[in-house]
Amino acid sequence: MIKKIGVIGSGQMGNGIAHVAALAGFDVVMNDVAADRLKSGMATINGNLSRQVVKKAITEDARKQALARIALAESMEGLADCDLVIESAVEKEDVKRKIFQEVCALLKPDAIVASNTSSISITRLAASTDRPERFIGIHFMNPVPLMELVELIRGIATDDTTFDAAKEFVTKLGKQVAVSEDFPAFIVNRILLPMINEAIYTLYEGVGNVEAIDAAMKLGAHHPMGPLELADFIGLDTCLSIMQVLHEGLADSKYRPCPLLVKYVEAGWLGRKTQRGFYDYRGDKPVPTR
Numbered sequence: 001m002i003k004k005i006g007v008i009g010s011g012q013m014g015n016g017i018a019h020v021a022a023l024a025g026f027d028v029v030m031n032d033v034a035a036d037r038l039k040s041g042m043a044t045i046n047g048n049l050s051r052q053v054v055k056k057a058i059t060e061d062a063r064k065q066a067l068a069r070i071a072l073a074e075s076m077e078g079l080a081d082c083d084l085v086i087e088s089a090v091e092k093e094d095v096k097r098k099i100f101q102e103v104c105a106l107l108k109p110d111a112i113v114a115s116n117t118s119s120i121s122i123t124r125l126a127a128s129t130d131r132p133e134r135f136i137g138i139h140f141m142n143p144v145p146l147m148e149l150v151e152l153i154r155g156i157a158t159d160d161t162t163f164d165a166a167k168e169f170v171t172k173l174g175k176q177v178a179v180s181e182d183f184p185a186f187i188v189n190r191i192l193l194p195m196i197n198e199a200i201y202t203l204y205e206g207v208g209n210v211e212a213i214d215a216a217m218k219l220g221a222h223h224p225m226g227p228l229e230l231a232d233f234i235g236l237d238t239c240l241s242i243m244q245v246l247h248e249g250l251a252d253s254k255y256r257p258c259p260l261l262v263k264y265v266e267a268g269w270l271g272r273k274t275q276r277g278f279y280d281y282r283g284d285k286p287v288p289t290r
């Protein structure tokens, strides 16, 4: 029975996962590499819960109870008695492998370990742990408190008990499950990221500027966000990592990351999280950077 959840990484996804798990009544321990990251993750949760209170989506009492259920841990030792640990650190395989090595040594033998990876093979990540049977992909969508879907991805060794427990957990959060086979970038990102990458090629080749491309897809295809706005929202580093996994994993040139995406990432212009990407967010309203 899953009661206590550990979340590794307190960035936009990690703090969103902690938010929805605490709101659903789970005890949560959130871990990150630095105290200031944890502080800002907690501040984001507080702000997003408050918005939900203002919108009458939740009560003030529920907000207070959710906040009280979240503990912060600067060290992974704080995760030792968790029943399920969800890793949501950066989309880099070597970083994730190191995290799993460290955390698995501390956990109860029957604890489940999950990754919120956007694209990396669950089978390969599972093989780097001491418990491939109890390892699974639980892939949330951004922003976590608002998006209805969670993808569940079994590695080759994931057992039925782990899958059923993960499904029950996700259902308790009020989310819908889509089951994906373990292939690069799963379902949502296999479809979404090539579209975003193509939008960046459209910009790179001068077919349209940032505003025209986003307006075209918002007004012409009724997407809630334009593809470049969405890329900034996801994080351009994450977008590039996903394209690289698709390109390498499927060995097809149609997944070649756009050189302009590479350039933005190399500049450290990662989108909203660094205040600059295809838009500059440092002023009153976002201004296109091309």
Ligand SMILES: CC(=O)CC(=O)SCCNC(=O)CCNC(=O)[C@H](O)C(C)(C)COP(=O)(O)OP(=O)(O)OC[C@H]1O[C@@H](n2cnc3c(N)ncnc32)[C@H](O)[C@@H]1OP(=O)(O)O
Pocket: 048, 051, 052, 055, 117, 118, 140, 141, 142, 143, 144, 145, 146, 147, 188, 189, 192, 224, 225, 230, 234, 238
């Ligand atoms: C990369 C991966 O691995 C997988 C992925 O996640 S891919 C990304 C998937 N996500 C998407 O495609 C999102 C596309 N965008 C949307 O659906 C919408 O723009 C949206 C749901 C994010 C916002 O909806 P909206 O009504 O247009 O925006 P907005 O009026 O600003 O926000 C509505 C409410 O959403 C909430 N909200 C917005 N952004 C939020 C965030 N980042 N976190 C939490 N809540 C948020 C707020 O409560 C906000 O209410 P307020 O009026 O109090 O601000």
Ligand SMILES: NC(=O)C1=CN([C@@H]2O[C@H](COP(=O)(O)OP(=O)(O)OC[C@H]3O[C@@H](n4cnc5c(N)ncnc54)[C@H](OP(=O)(O)O)[C@@H]3O)[C@@H](O)[C@H]2O)C=CC1
Pocket: 008, 009, 010, 011, 012, 013, 014, 031, 032, 033, 034, 037, 088, 089, 090, 091, 092, 095, 099, 116, 117, 118, 119, 139, 140, 141, 142, 233, 234, 235, 238, 273
């Ligand atoms: N962005 C999105 O739309 C989505 C992302 N994902 C996936 O979720 C994961 C996290 O993405 P996202 O939240 O956007 O990324 P962010 O960059 O917002 O957050 C990542 C967090 O993890 C921290 N971190 C890095 N290394 C470690 C470590 N060794 N131990 C603990 N924490 C660490 C980072 O700290 P620091 O900044 O100091 O390095 C940062 O606080 C990725 O795997 C991504 O692919 C899944 C669905 C949607």
